[in-house]
Amino acid sequence: MAEGSGTADRLERLLYVLPAASRKQGASLEELADALGTTGKRIMQDLEQVTARAYYHPGGWPDDVSILIEPDRVRVMHAAGFERPIRLSPRETLCLALALRGTAAASHVRHGARRMALLQRAEKYLGSSPDGGDGAWTPDPLHAGDHAPDPEGIRETLLAAARDRHACAIVYAKASADDMDARVIHPYAILHAEGAWYVVAWCAVKEGMRVFRMDRILAADETDASFDVPADFDAADYVSGNHVYRAPEDVEVRVRYSPRIARWVRERAEAGVAEWEEEGDGSLVVRHRVADPHWVVNHALTYGPDAEILEPEDLRAMVREVVGRMGG
Amino acid sequence: MAESISKLQRWMDVVAFLAGRHFPVSQEELWEGVPAYAAGLEGGGKDPESVRRMFERDKDELRALGIPIETVTFHIQEGSERSHGYRLENRRFHLPYLRLVRAAEAEADDRSGGSPPPSPRDFVVAEDEVAAALEGLRDVSRVPGFPLAREARSAFRKLAFDLDPDLLGPSPVVYVADPEAEAAAETLRRLSDALLARKRATFRYRSMERDDEAVRTVHPYGLLFQHGRWYLVAWAADRKDTRMFRLGRVAELSVNTASPGTADYEIPADFDLTSYAGRKAWELAGEGDQAPAVARVWFRFPRSVWAERNGYGTLAREEEDGSQIREIAVHRAEPFLRWVLSLEGDARIEDPPELQAAFLTMVHAVAERYGAAKGGPHG
Missing domain, CATH: 1.10.10 (Arc Repressor Mutant, subunit A)
Known part of the structure; x- marks a missing residue:
């Protein structure tokens, strides 16, 4: 890791610090530490380690450089071969490919094509491999996007609106709703949790904060109206454990999972924050605290007859009503 | 000395x-x-x-x-x-200097087939594109457990070297920490090294489908993050076929260390990792590998629009009221039926009759759990 203390880590840091500090005004230790995910002290140690030599050794590279160390700044007057960062390593090029492919896949077609063109040029001119890629990276070995198909570019529109702080007109369909809602929202943050994307936004219609599931946003248009994110907004307030969740009041729900799936549910429960207990027949009872009772109804149904909401009774009634409609 | x-x-x-x-x-x-x-x-x-x-x-x-x-x-x-x-x-x-141009200028270049950099020391790039690249790098480095996070951060640093630090504002994207992805981080890192060096891997795997545990030897073809979890797509020696493995269920991983500089296998040229991305549980080939059934599913409006927007099947027919019949390929019936059940009546299986009957059996089993009076099939 660039953050670590091995020789490779130190070299990697120096190959960034030297060119950054050889710019006209040098570089502040704070900026360097921030970019490298390390501390100013460690950067100083790296510089000391590479420049300090016993007098009886023939001079090497340090004989050709001048490094000025000020209390909070480093300046390199002549970096002797280290004036620029080095090109992207094959793994860094792979990351760039992932980044561009990820945004291209979630983009409008026009942007997607431009990004793939940029990727081709970047592999050739920014990468360190002889012919702009040694072939080891094709076919792509990694895929980190976790994006559903989005031919309309809804995700990108919401991201751009959140980034530019522009209000967004959306069409939203709640689960089991009879119609779609048109709303104007101020997207403050885009959250990914448990494989789903959410938009945390101020809703102009409801005049309050709301969390929208991105898959239920059926259309989105960025407007020109700008907004400010309140200083006290913190996306972490909308997360509990690994769930996206927020409510002034929550409900405790007990769900029993059959012995057949108990082991797999326990894996999740152990990893998460839920409390659980095992029953004599091998089934598992988990206590969930939920803001939206409807979430539990949906959650239980995804397990079919292998999950049963034990309480509260009104949620059991909700399930009865749903399965009744389906012919149960 | x-x-x-x-x-x-x-x-x-x-x-x-x-x-x-x-x-x-x-x-x-x-x-x-x-x-x-x-x-x-x-x-x-x-x-x-x-x-x-x-x-x-x-x-x-x-x-x-x-x-x-x-x-x-x-x-x-x-x-x-x-x-x-x-x-x-x-x-x-050395990294060439990044020279930023306006988007229109870069697009004109792209249309003319992409001009090479004016000098080997310059790399001309549109401002919005480099911002997208940086944002993408920042994004992947934050994906829970992402094995090349360090490389993504260093690529970000290099790409941002010549740029105004204010080009990129704070990211609005937050990845909520996922316990399973974090627990699998070490496995993921070792598997990604194996994959990039094309080295054979062996591990103990608990299969949910068959509810058993077995030692599997695989040739890693790709790593995939979806539905909030990491999966390995690999050629499985025992099945003589490509399979997906959920990393949270991989234990006792060992990677072949013999001949470190030599690849143990080749990834077939026609292998396409993206074709595995976004697959639903019922789209994964099962151990038996039967040909998929094509289910015709009716979606009520506005759920029909949701199904369309999220790529569930293909449109077969649209009614005037906005409802749709969509065709969905089903490799594994059970996860498919449970998914239809979770749509709470917004979807109904129209065909084939076997899936329809299996769905009703599942609905009755759930109703029984909740002590609902059994009724006739839904009209």
């Missing part, structure tokens, strides 16, 4: 010595010019062979760190003798 020159100093000396020269240098020149090698030969009591081995190791490690030291053959004595030497070409070593 040569030992008192640290490895870091030695590496810096090698890189600086090579980077400062336009022509290849011979092994002898390099040994004289790099203090640690010179000191080893003169007073350090090392024989040329041990210095050669030290240099070979340094060269390999530096190359692995992305420093493109080339071995070249050149002619000496007016062409009568051939000799080996080393070279670190500036244009392949």
Whole structure:
């Protein structure tokens, strides 16, 4: 890791610090530490380690450089071969490919094509491999996007609106709703949790904060109206454990999972924050605290007859009503 | 003593010595010019062979760190003798300067087939594109458990080197920490090393479908993050076919360490990892590998629009009220039926009759759990 203390880590840091500090005004230790995910002290140690030599050794590279160390700044007057960062390593090029492919896949077609063109040029001119890629990276070995198909570019529109702080007109369909809602929202943050994307936004219609599931946003248009994110907004307030969740009041729900799936549910429960207990027949009872009772109804149904909401009774009634409609 | 020159100093000396020269240098020149090698030969009591081995190791490690030291053959004595030497070409070593242009200008370039950089030291790029690349890099480095997070961060640093730090505002994207992805981070890192070096891997795997545990030997083809979890797509020796493995269920991983520089296998040219991305549980080929059934599913409006927006099947028919019949390929019935159930009546299986009947059986089983009075099939 660039953050670590091995020789490779130190070299990697120096190959960034030297060119950054050889710019006209040098570089502040704070900026360097921030970019490298390390501390100013460690950067100083790296510089000391590479420049300090016993007098009886023939001079090497340090004989050709001048490094000025000020209390909070480093300046390199002549970096002797280290004036620029080095090109992207094959793994860094792979990351760039992932980044561009990820945004291209979630983009409008026009942007997607431009990004793939940029990727081709970047592999050739920014990468360190002889012919702009040694072939080891094709076919792509990694895929980190976790994006559903989005031919309309809804995700990108919401991201751009959140980034530019522009209000967004959306069409939203709640689960089991009879119609779609048109709303104007101020997207403050885009959250990914448990494989789903959410938009945390101020809703102009409801005049309050709301969390929208991105898959239920059926259309989105960025407007020109700008907004400010309140200083006290913190996306972490909308997360509990690994769930996206927020409510002034929550409900405790007990769900029993059959012995057949108990082991797999326990894996999740152990990893998460839920409390659980095992029953004599091998089934598992988990206590969930939920803001939206409807979430539990949906959650239980995804397990079919292998999950049963034990309480509260009104949620059991909700399930009865749903399965009744389906012919149960 | 040569030992008192640290490895870091030695590496810096090698890189600086090579980077400062336009022509290849011979092994002898390099040994004289790099203090640690010179000191080893003169007073350090090392024989040329041990210095050669030290240099070979340094060269390999530096190359692995992305420093493109080339071995070249050149002619000496007016062409009568051939000799080996080393070279670190500036244009392949140093990052070109990023020169930003407006989007329209770059698009005009793209339309004309993409002009090469005006000089090897410049890389012309549209401002919005480089911002998208940086944002993408920042994004992937934050994906829970992402095995190349460090490389994504260093690529970000390099790409942002010439840019105004204000080009990119704070990211609005937050990845909520996922316990399973974090627990699998070490497995993921080792598997990604195996994958990039094409090395065989063996692990114990708990299969949910068959509810058993078995030792599997695989050729990793790709790693995939979806539905909030990491999956390995690999050729499984026991099935003689490609399979997906959820990393949270992989234990006791070992990677073949024999012949580290040699690939154990090739990834077939027609393998396409993206074709595995976004697959639903019912789209995964099961152990039995039966041909998929095509289910015709009716979706009530506005759920129909949701199904369309999220790529559930293909449209077969749309009614005036906005409802749709969509066709969905089903490899594994159970997860499919449970998914339809979770749509709470917004969807109904129209065909084939076997899936319809299996769905009703599932609905009745759920109703029984909740003590609902059994009714006739839904009209």
